[in-house]
Structure formats: structure tokens, C-alpha cells
Amino acid sequence: MTEFTERYKSLSNIELLKILEKQENYQKLAVESAKNELQNRKLSDKELEQVKSEILKQQLEKKKKTEKNIKREEKLKNYGKTFIETISPIQNEIQTPERIIRLITIVFGGISIYRFFKEFGILRYLFTNSNGGWDLSMLVYFFNLIILPIATFLFWKRKKTGWILLAIYLTYSAMSSLIMFFMNLGRQPSGFANLDTLFPTVSPLTYLVTLVFFGSSLWAISKKEIRGLYDLNKSTLFKVIVFTIIINGILIITIFL
Numbered sequence: 001m002t003e004f005t006e007r008y009k010s011l012s013n014i015e016l017l018k019i020l021e022k023q024e025n026y027q028k029l030a031v032e033s034a035k036n037e038l039q040n041r042k043l044s045d046k047e048l049e050q051v052k053s054e055i056l057k058q059q060l061e062k063k064k065k066t067e068k069n070i071k072r073e074e075k076l077k078n079y080g081k082t083f084i085e086t087i088s089p090i091q092n093e094i095q096t097p098e099r100i101i102r103l104i105t106i107v108f109g110g111i112s113i114y115r116f117f118k119e120f121g122i123l124r125y126l127f128t129n130s131n132g133g134w135d136l137s138m139l140v141y142f143f144n145l146i147i148l149p150i151a152t153f154l155f156w157k158r159k160k161t162g163w164i165l166l167a168i169y170l171t172y173s174a175m176s177s178l179i180m181f182f183m184n185l186g187r188q189p190s191g192f193a194n195l196d197t198l199f200p201t202v203s204p205l206t207y208l209v210t211l212v213f214f215g216s217s218l219w220a221i222s223k224k225e226i227r228g229l230y231d232l233n234k235s236t237l238f239k240v241i242v243f244t245i246i247i248n249g250i251l252i253i254t255i256f257l
Contacts, residue, residue, distance in 0.1 A: 004033035013043065013051045014058075021055070097225045104221060105156040108166070112149040119145060144172070155221075163230040164240055166221060171244040174214040179252065181207035 008016065011034075019026055019034040026034075043051070147169050154162025184204045220226070222237055 004030050005037070008033050008037045011037070013038070013041070013047070014054055017051055017055060097223075097229055100220055100223075100226060101155070101158075101229070104166075104217065105152055107217075108148060108152045109156075112152055115145060115148070144169075158229060160230045160232065163221060163227070163232060164236075167218060167237070167240045168244045170214050170218040170221070171241050172248050174211055174218060175245055175248050177207045177211035177214060181211060 016034045016038050019031060020038075023031045147165055151162055151165035151169050155166045156162070180202075181204050184202055184207060218241075227233070227237065
């Protein structure tokens with residue numbers, strides 16, 4: 001009797017056979033104890049074949065799992081490489097449509113996530129507080145909040161609907177920035193601390209920068225080589241922009257008048 005005798009009695013047939021298959025990983029005494037335990041169990045040839053078959057099955061599953069993990073790691077590495085290449089400020093080649101699409105997806109995907117967490121408190125209040133008011137302004141608020149992640153995802157998937165929704169969002173945002181720019185020209189603090197805290201004075205330059213950002217993004221996705229990937233022509237581009245401007249104008253008039 002050895003120190004392994006009692007311990008190996010609790011091991012399964014599979015575990016004992018695994019010890020014998022990889023004898024180099026175990027002490028000689030441990031291997032002998034495993035052999036003796038199997039002999040004492042007096043397994044039939046059929047039982048031994050079943051055990052070996054189960055071991056083989058486990059080995060194949062382990063191999064598949066390892067290969068799957070390797071593929072997942074390679075996929076993540078490729079995503080990381082693509083991300084770095086996309087946002088890298090050093091570009092040795094002309095911006096390709098694919099690079100522009102990836103960059104737009106990354107930027108506006110990030111904005112979508114940031115806005116969700118920023119507005120989470122308001123969203124929770126609106127859905128949990130019975131006193132939360134729902135009017136046209138709230139519909140505009142939710143439309144503006146929800147459309148971007150949907151548009152970004154569909155745009156990334158090369159869907160025509162994604163391009164249209166993103167163009168609507170960019171046109172709407174650019175127009176809103178332009179309106180806010182003119183509304184804040186020459187605006188001065190009211191002199192009432194509480195009012196100024198609730199409605200702080202924002203520099204018109206902020207809205208001008210925002211206008212340039214959304215405008216340049218709209219210009220980027222409106223390039224012929226980008227539109228071509230979504231099967232869109234100039235006529236559709238013109239209709240989307242004009243439609244958005246008209247609807248946005250109607251909404252502004254409805255809310256403020």
C-alpha cells in the first residue's frame with residue numbers, strides 16, 4: 001500500500017487512465033498505484049473502450065475550445081489593429097471609403113455610449129416618476145437620443161437605412177447648432193444667480209465648433225464613393241437633407257410658438 005492507494009480509490013476510471021496516458025507527469029509510485037487500482041476494478045474490454053472513447057471525446061472538446069479561444073484572440077487583435085489604424089493621426093495613404101466608414105462608426109458609437117450614460121439619470125426619472133411630463137419636446141429628446149445608436153449600427157453594417165438615419169441625425173444636429181449659434185450671439189448673463197445656473201451662458205463659438213463637426217461628418221458620408229457603397233444617389237441625398245430641415249423647422253416652430 002502506498003500514499004496514493006486510498007486517494008486513487010475515489011478517482012474515476014477516466015482519471016486513472018489519464019494518469020497512465022501521461023506517466024511522465026507523475027511519480028513512478030503514483031503510476032503504479034493507478035495501474036493497481038484499475039486492475040482491482042477488473043474492467044471489461046468493453047468498459048475500457050468506453051472509458052478511452054470518453055477520454056478521446058474530452059480531448060477533442062478541449063482542442064476545439066482551445067482553437068475557438070485562439071480564433072477569438074486573433075479576432076480581437078484584428079479589431080484592435082483596425083481601431084488603431086483608423087484613429088492613428090499618421091496616415092501614409094489617402095483616406096479610403098472603408099477607413100472613413102470605420103472612423104465615423106467609432107466616433108459616433110462612442111458619442112452614443114457617452115450620451116446614454118450622461119442622460120441615464122433623466123431617463124430613469126422619466127420612466128419611474130409618474131410626475132414626469134411627456135410632450136412634444138420629450139418626443140424630440142428621445143428621438144435625438146435613440147436615433148444615433150441605431151443609425152451608427154446600421155451604418156456600420158452597410159445598410160442603406162443606416163446611412164439615411166445618420167444623414168438625418170447629422171443634418172438635424174448641424175441645423176440645431178446653427179440656430180443655437182445665432183440665439184446665443186450677444187447673450188449676456190441675466191444677473192440672477194439661480195437662473196444663470198439653470199440656463200448657463202454658452203459661448204457661440206461652442207455651437208460653431210459643433211456645427212463644423214456635424215457638417216463635416218455629413219460631408220464625409222455624402223461623398224460619392226461612400227454613397228456608392230450604400231447604393232445612394234445625389235437625389236436621395238438632397239431629399240434627406242431637405243426633408244430633415246423642413247421637419248426640424250416645423251418642430252422648432254411648434255415648440256417655441
